[in-house]
Amino acid sequence: MSTINFAAREINFKLVYYGPGLSGKTTNLKQIHAHVPGESKGEMVSLQTEDERTLFFDFLPLDLGKVNGFKTRFHLYTVPGQVFYNASRRLILRGVDGVVFVADSAPNRQRANAESLRNLRENLTEHGLSLREVPYVIQVNKRDLPDALPVDMIRAVVDPEGLAPCFEAVAQHHQGVIEPLKAVSKLVLEKLAQRA
Ligand SMILES: Nc1nc2c(ncn2[C@@H]2O[C@H](COP(=O)(O)OP(=O)(O)O)[C@@H](O)[C@H]2O)c(=O)[nH]1
Numbered sequence: 001m002s003t004i005n006f007a008a009r010e011i012n013f014k015l016v017y018y019g020p021g022l023s024g025k026t027t028n029l030k031q032i033h034a035h036v037p038g039e040s041k042g043e044m045v046s047l048q049t050e051d052e053r054t055l056f057f058d059f060l061p062l063d064l065g066k067v068n069g070f071k072t073r074f075h076l077y078t079v080p081g082q083v084f085y086n087a088s089r090r091l092i093l094r095g096v097d098g099v100v101f102v103a104d105s106a107p108n109r110q111r112a113n114a115e116s117l118r119n120l121r122e123n124l125t126e127h128g129l130s131l132r133e134v135p136y137v138i139q140v141n142k143r144d145l146p147d148a149l150p151v152d153m154i155r156a157v158v159d160p161e162g163l164a165p166c167f168e169a170v171a172q173h174h175q176g177v178i179e180p181l182k183a184v185s186k187l188v189l190e191k192l193a194q195r196a
């Protein structure tokens, strides 16, 4: 749920990058952080385990223009993908305004994509939410892999209804990184406008 800070005339939104372990979530945030102009971003905080994978979250506030005189500030988070960090994933989804699902194109990660979507639905339910109401976009990452699965096959698994905007990406080369961020931000702002 977006929060409004009247004193600072600022609306805060929370975007969460979800998906299986090693699909490229942290890479997305690093790429975004590297390409956003200095004055409009905060520090990136990355908590890592011994094996260098995300433990809790990366945090990146972004200012993307104004709505009715209020500044908008997007807080970007990633979740740890490993199965055993579910408590952290559930916690990070609290108050979520939009989700970017980062799917992995590797054939041997298709089951992990499916399992992560199942886990996302379950954790949203814990917060009384569902993918019907939370803006949701798909990034099909690692399109550079020589054995990448067809996009439609991956999409069928992570967006069975075929309703979510879907973008192909090679996140480590900054391809297809900004588009899903823009798409989810737009959906989140549209939702806010409907409520007002
Ligand atoms: N081949 C390929 N590897 C990628 C791509 N994006 C990220 N990676 C690599 O995948 C690994 C996991 O990425 P990371 O962002 O840490 O995944 P996370 O667990 O989802 O946060 C790293 O070695 C990345 O360099 C991509 O588009 N193509």
Ligand SMILES: [Mg+2]
Residues within 6 Å of the ligand: 025, 026, 027, 053, 054, 078, 079, 080, 081
């Ligand atoms: Mg990570």
